[in-house]
Amino acid sequence: xxxxxxxxxxxxxxxxxxxxxxxxxxxxxxxxxxxxxxxxxxxxxxxxxxxxxxxxxxxxxxxxxxxxxxxxxxxxxxxxxxxxxxxxxxxxxxxxxxxxxxxxxxxxxxxxxxxxxxxx
Numbered sequence: 001x002x003x004x005x006x007x008x009x010x011x012x013x014x015x016x017x018x019x020x021x022x023x024x025x026x027x028x029x030x031x032x033x034x035x036x037x038x039x040x041x042x043x044x045x046x047x048x049x050x051x052x053x054x055x056x057x058x059x060x061x062x063x064x065x066x067x068x069x070x071x072x073x074x075x076x077x078x079x080x081x082x083x084x085x086x087x088x089x090x091x092x093x094x095x096x097x098x099x100x101x102x103x104x105x106x107x108x109x110x111x112x113x114x115x116x117x118x119x120x
Contacts, residue, residue: 031096034096035096035097035098038070038093038094038095038096038097039093039097039098039099039101039113041070041093041097042070042071042091042092042093042094042097042100042101043101043111043112043113044070045067045069045070045071045074045091046066046071046074046089046091046101046103046111047101047103047111048067049064049066049067049074049077049089049091049103050077050089050103050105050111052064053077053089053105054105062078063077063078064078065078066089066091070093070094071091071092071093071094071101072092072093072094072095072119073091073092073119074089074090074091074092075088075089075090075091077089077105087104087105087106088102088103088104088105089102089103089105090102090103090114090117091103091117092117092118092119093119099113099114099115099117100113100114100115100116100117100118100119101113101114101117102114102117
């Protein structure tokens, strides 16, 4: 009688279930990473736009239009009636981003992620 070589069906099922569990955990971590990257890219884009708006105002130049690459929508400062202490720019990231960005133009262009900013 010869000894059979190879894996049993139970051993293969255990290996497949472990691989499935690892894939589930890694996919969840990857999705969190991608969402965070989209939020932070929009934050950086709108902060750069806020700085260019303040530079244009300080130098009496025309206010530029906002770039829309990392953000799907951004408040256009050129269409605002006037810049005051309460002027804020809101932006919302492209998918899969979920948290909007708010920039206060008069407080040294302080920008932060704000979950109350809703997208289009």
